[in-house]
Amino acid sequence: MRIALFITCLSDALFPRAGQATTALLERLGHEVVFPPAQTCCGQMHINTGYQREALRLVEHHADVFADADVIVAPSASCVGSVRHQHATVARRFGRPELADRSAAVAAKTYELCEFLVDVLGVTDVGAYFPHRVTYHPTCHSLRLLRVDDKPLRLLRQVRGLDLKQLPDADQCCGFGGTFALKNAETSSAMLADKMANVLSTRAEVLTAADASCLMHIGGGLTRLSAGSRTLHIAEILAATDTADGRPTR
């Protein structure tokens, strides 16, 4: 299968490892991976902050860039959520039904990585090896927008050497919320404090999730406190093998 990577602006600029791991994993599973270089950003931050007119350009650009792709995979539940649940609505809001149709067509072939592995490729054992204690945070958009359910956990359970710990109150939001983290920084931090307490209670070395954005938030809190747990995108764990264990080199 020829898979077009939708890398997302955050992963492109700040977390390229999540994208590199996604590439490595999909190639290891025998698929051709392409990166349409004109891609930029899905516009979710604009939409969720109230700037839909500005987002309209990005919605249109995204629909153009991915129009010809067979299937699109992104290492981000929330960006996939935006493409699937917001793009056509934005187009319609500005009287662009033809764009709404094109956006809907792109959305129909766009998948979050874990969804793609389990639902489309039908695999749960991706041949990964990761000998560490891990806990998993189901991000709000993976859980309640995409309804990925326990797919990421099914993938993690098949990883050799991985000691999976249940995260208490896992379905509680970490407090990121995009620009919420700036506009309501104190409330965001209060939510983060509880999430970190739950993560630390598992004594996991690694906290993983399907969104680099939420991990940037929780991870930023953990390193600030020198808490001793680190964050890794789930793609990095699933891509790790016994020749390269995915431990960050930075």
Next chain:
Amino acid sequence: MSQVFLGMPAHAPADVRALHGTQPFPAAARTALADSQLRRNLGAATATIRGKRAAAVAEVDDWEQLRFAGQQIKAATMARLDEHLIRLEQAVTERGGTVHWARDAAEANRIVTELVKAAGADEVVKVKSMATQEIGLNEALAEAGIAAWETDLAELIVQLGHDTPSHILVPAIHRNRAEVREIFLREMPGVDPDLADDPRELAMAARTHLRRKFLTAQVAVSGANFAVADTGTLVVVESEGNGRMCLTLPPTLITVMGIEKVVPSWADLEVYLQLLPRSSTGERMNPYTSTWSGVTAGDGPQEFHLILLDNGRTAVLADDVGREALHCIRCSACLNVCPVYERTGGHAYGSVYPGPIGAVLTPLLTGVLDNPTLPYASTLCGACFDACPVRIDIPSLLVHLRARSTELRAERRLVPTSEAVAMTVASWVMSKPRLFAWATRAARLGRLIARRGRIRSLPPPLSAWTATRDAPEPPTSTFREWWLNGKERS
């Protein structure tokens, strides 16, 4: 008096204080977050209700179908709201009641005050009601020399504590029993000075206090959970029985009801009376469901007035996305599951309607520019939508209101905020792949201020992030560079 022009639905006037906070949400939240007592009280109470609700909902096999039905009945009703309201008026009138129409809070308060005076009373007993909170009825009555006694236990605690409600269903959720005992000792006339903070003892003290009021009051004021248009029947759902006392003992009954509470028929109640108790208190069935149609000779109140309140609701109805907020049955499930509400409590929202539904309904009623920070008081985590018994898509409504807010600012040619400028520039850069690639590479400059893989401090507005969180050190090459350079490990 406010002016209403045909075809231009009016928002709730700016002097409706119960819909306007004195501070923006982030500032009010800051105060609440620092109150450790409040945090513990709220955390414990919401966790308990969440657990009860989850168990009660899990028992019902067709819960999701019920939610769909609840959503569809409301949507169909709103589409013909005018017809249903006129049918309701006819049915109530035929059964001996009197119907009044109030376009806003001031008008509704004036009607109630005149009715109480006409009954020759200087005090009223009240059934817990959100509509009368919204219009500030108690304050308006007090100005006219009429005392209003709240009879719902939690509402009584709020009233005696000279406080404001912080939850739709449990208005004193921010108080624990030690605080309640203290309020009773201080404010309740004739209370036993040895009162303990045991829930039963506290309830008995309130009972003694209230019983005197029930037996002497000449007028009762209530809200309504539903009104059946077919038969002109009003419905109040409560769990203490104090509401029923108010609804049956005083000779005059005045009900203030938002116009969105009408349902066409009794068959519709079947759906909501299943959805409401399980969602609100986690009970299978509601303990006291009172229904009445007009007046019945020799039984219950002999005079009944129904006030149909607009106060911004037709403006909400005119918003083709926002109108969904009118489907709310005030169960408060969305509050109890909201991670923001759980930490800030209700007062931070500055409105009688707090939590997720408040963050949409309040700005919809007042106009979003009057409550510009409320639509942003959410992470869009979606827990509210999953809990809502009538499937109101609150996250989408929040996103819609955020857009309305920036659009209205632009339309009114208000000075663009620095945020608006940044967003415009960003969207332009992001729509041009080459510029975008350049901008992501430029992020690498952040490496200059990074230490050991993280950035500990950034200038405003990003300082709000680094106050409590490190920012990641930008990588040596972007994903795009890595790909275009033949995927070499950097």
